[in-house]
Amino acid sequence: MNCESFEENLSVFIDDEASESVAEAMHDHVSACERCASLVAAQNHLSQWVARSSDPICSTLTWDAISKRLDSASAPLAPAPVFANKESTLWHLTKSKRIKVGFALAVAVLLMTSILPLVSKRSSMPNNTLVSTIDLTAVVESFSHGADHAFASLSTEFPGATYPSTDIEDRSVFTSESLPEGVSLVSTKTVQLPPCCCPDGTCSCKPGDCDCVAAICKRPDGSQFLLVSHRDTYGVTLGGTQLVEKKLGEQSYQAGRLNDVLTASWKSDDRRVTAIGLRNEQEAEELIAQQTMVDL
Amino acid sequence: MSVNDDVIQRAIAGDRCAQRTIFESLMPRIHQVVGRIVGNSDADDVTQETFVTAFDKLSEFRGDALFSTWLHRIAIHKAIRFKQNRDRRETLSLHEGHEPTHELSNRQETIELVKLAMSKLEPELATILHLKEIDRMSYAEIALMMDIPEGTVGSRLNRARAEMREKLSLLGWEA
Numbered sequence: 034m035n036c037e038s039f040e041e042n043l044s045v046f047i048d049d050e051a052s053e054s055v056a057e058a059m060h061d062h063v064s065a066c067e068r069c070a071s072l073v074a075a076q077n078h079l080s081q082w083v084a085r086s087s088d089p090i091c092s093t094l095t096w097d098a099i100s101k102r103l104d105s106a107s108a109p110l111a112p113a114p115v116f117a118n119k120e121s122t123l124w125h126l127t128k129s130k131r132i133k134v135g136f137a138l139a140v141a142v143l144l145m146t147s148i149l150p151l152v153s154k155r156s157s158m159p160n161n162t163l164v165s166t167i168d169l170t171a172v173v174e175s176f177s178h179g180a181d182h183a184f185a186s187l188s189t190e191f192p193g194a195t196y197p198s199t200d201i202e203d204r205s206v207f208t209s210e211s212l213p214e215g216v217s218l219v220s221t222k223t224v225q226l227p228p229c230c231c232p233d234g235t236c237s238c239k240p241g242d243c244d245c246v247a248a249i250c251k252r253p254d255g256s257q258f259l260l261v262s263h264r265d266t267y268g269v270t271l272g273g274t275q276l277v278e279k280k281l282g283e284q285s286y287q288a289g290r291l292n293d294v295l296t297a298s299w300k301s302d303d304r305r306v307t308a309i310g311l312r313n314e315q316e317a318e319e320l321i322a323q324q325t326m327v328d329l
Numbered sequence: 330m331s332v333n334d335d336v337i338q339r340a341i342a343g344d345r346c347a348q349r350t351i352f353e354s355l356m357p358r359i360h361q362v363v364g365r366i367v368g369n370s371d372a373d374d375v376t377q378e379t380f381v382t383a384f385d386k387l388s389e390f391r392g393d394a395l396f397s398t399w400l401h402r403i404a405i406h407k408a409i410r411f412k413q414n415r416d417r418r419e420t421l422s423l424h425e426g427h428e429p430t431h432e433l434s435n436r437q438e439t440i441e442l443v444k445l446a447m448s449k450l451e452p453e454l455a456t457i458l459h460l461k462e463i464d465r466m467s468y469a470e471i472a473l474m475m476d477i478p479e480g481t482v483g484s485r486l487n488r489a490r491a492e493m494r495e496k497l498s499l500l501g502w503e504a
Contacts, residue, residue, distance in 0.1 A: 044486040048461065050468045076490055079443075079497070083462040086443040092360045094373045096349050102381045103348070185465045 034062040039069045047076055168270050169261070169296070169307065176294045176310045180249045180257035183309060184220065187247050187261070207248050207260060213319050215253040221246060258310035265305045269298045281318050284325050288317060301325050337396050341387045348384050355397055356380070359404045365459045366408035366452055367415070375411050379404040394473060401474045409452040416452075439502075446496040454489035461486055 039062050045051040046059045063069050175186035207218060245263035252258075269287075270276075276287035276298065286299035297317040298307040301324050311317045332354050339347035359379060364372035383403050390399055447455050453475075460466045460474060472479040494502075 041487065042483070044490060045468075045483040048468070048483075048486070050483060075494065079490065079493060080462050082439060082443045083447070083458065083493070086440045086447070087365070087459075087463040092357070092364075092373060092376070094356065094360065094376055096352050098377055099352055099380050099384070100345065100349070102377070103345075103384055181465075182467070185467060185470070188464045188466070 034058045036062075036066060036069055039063065039066070040072065043072065043076065047073060047080070167263070167268070169309070170271050170291065172259070172261075173271055173291045173294050173296055173309055176259065177292050180259050180310060183259050184247065184249055187259075207246070207250075207262065211324050212250060213316075213323050217251050219249040219251045219257065221248040258308060261307045261309070262301075262304050265300050265303055269305065269307050271296060279314075281321055284321060286317070286321055288314060297321065299325065332396050337387075337390070340384070341390065351396075352380055355400055358397070359400060362401060362459075362464075363404050363408045365463070366405070366456050367412050368448070371411065371415070375408050376404070379407050382407065398473050402476055405456055405475060409456060412452040442497060442500050442502060443493075446493055446500060446502075449496055450489060450492055454485065454492060457482065457485050458489040458493065 176183040276289040
């Protein structure tokens with residue numbers, strides 16, 4: 034491989050998307066070519082800065098705005114004013130009938146004025162009361178292809194900023210002390226969950242300032258698993274897969290397998306932690322014990 | 330957040346509650362993607378247009394791809410078109426008001442430079458760079474979102490990255 038074809042394939046190489054034979058040829062080339070090695074280093078450096086430059090973007094958009102647009106688009110043409118044509122209006126009714134119709138209209142107006150505030154109050158309830166569970170099915174399914182894929186799937190499902198390893202300790206609610214011995218944090222990101230259902234003042238899950246976090250953890254042998262942490266006001270589901278309630282001393286947790294990927298979820302103080310891709314229940318319980326300070 | 334088939338079918342039938350569920354499930358994610366292409370100030374408008382168009386064309390959703398992928402395609406298409414039209418109206422060049430600096434020790438300053446360079450990329454290139462570097466999507470996922478062949482993703486990313494390096498170099502970036 035020469036420098037020109039190396040450059041042509043630079044992206045597939047650094048993104049780990051090259052075929053095995055191309056990747057091997059590129060590895061051979063870059064280990065012998067100083068120019069291309071510096072190109073890879075420069076691109077990796079730039080990639081880190083691009084990732085850091087991502088600010089969560091705040092939204093003020095509401096369903097009401099969309100709903101109004103949809104309603105106005107589907108509304109039938111306005112009928113002609115009732116009094117525009119005397120031939121077809123109330124003026125053709127007898128006086129007593131006009132009184133009855135007037136009375137009916139008055140009752141209708143009265144009812145509308147009584148009911149509308151209630152309807153309006155209901156529709157102005159915060160959206161955040163609607164979502165109370167997070168379905169991690171797609172994330173767990175992606176784990177069959179590795180923790181990186183699951184992490185990417187989480188990024189697809191939920192927006193948020195990704196932080197490189199240098200920023201992990203500052204950003205993550207997970208620390209090396211909260212993980213079993215030998216397990217380290219590899220990568221972390223904030224996760225912006227859909228309309229937050231936490232009671233006012235109990236969290237900072239608003240756009241731009243979210244404390245829901247996901248992290249990839251590496252075992253001493255290099256294998257990985259995924260941790261997701263958020264306020265306990267959300268539950269976790271795996272689609273139709275049953276999560277079984279279990280006990281570890283006083284601590285309860287839920288565990289289940291989807292596509293042979295073991296997932297465990299437990300409460301830790303006011304947060305819920307979900308671990309995806311655990312080896313077995315023993316590892317799950319070691320992790321839970323470490324996080325919740327429960328004796329095994 | 331996933332939207333199940335039942336909700337989609339009810340939404341197609343015109344059920345406003347189902348449409349609202351879709352909106353609330355997918356809006357944050359769509360808004361982020363749109364915002365990264367058009368910027369914060371226009372993100373709400375373009376996101377709103379995305380959902381209005383999507384609900385208007387729901388009957389065209391055939392289920393060939395995931396619903397969220399279908400919606401993302403609409404959003405990305407709208408955002409790119411919006412940015413192209415807006416950029417056409419703006420005549421600000423990369424150099425105007427931004428003198429190259431050779432002292433990039435400040436982290437925030439560097440981040441601002443990166444943002445500035447990204448904002449000057451063609452919308453398609455900026456979008457693909459965002460999907461890869463920030464959303465960490467695979468080439469297969471990007472291909473689905475942007476409705477391009479998977480083999481094209483690598484070459485476009487190459488172009489986007491090369492242009493980023495070039496623009497940052499003009500701004501005084503030293504890797």
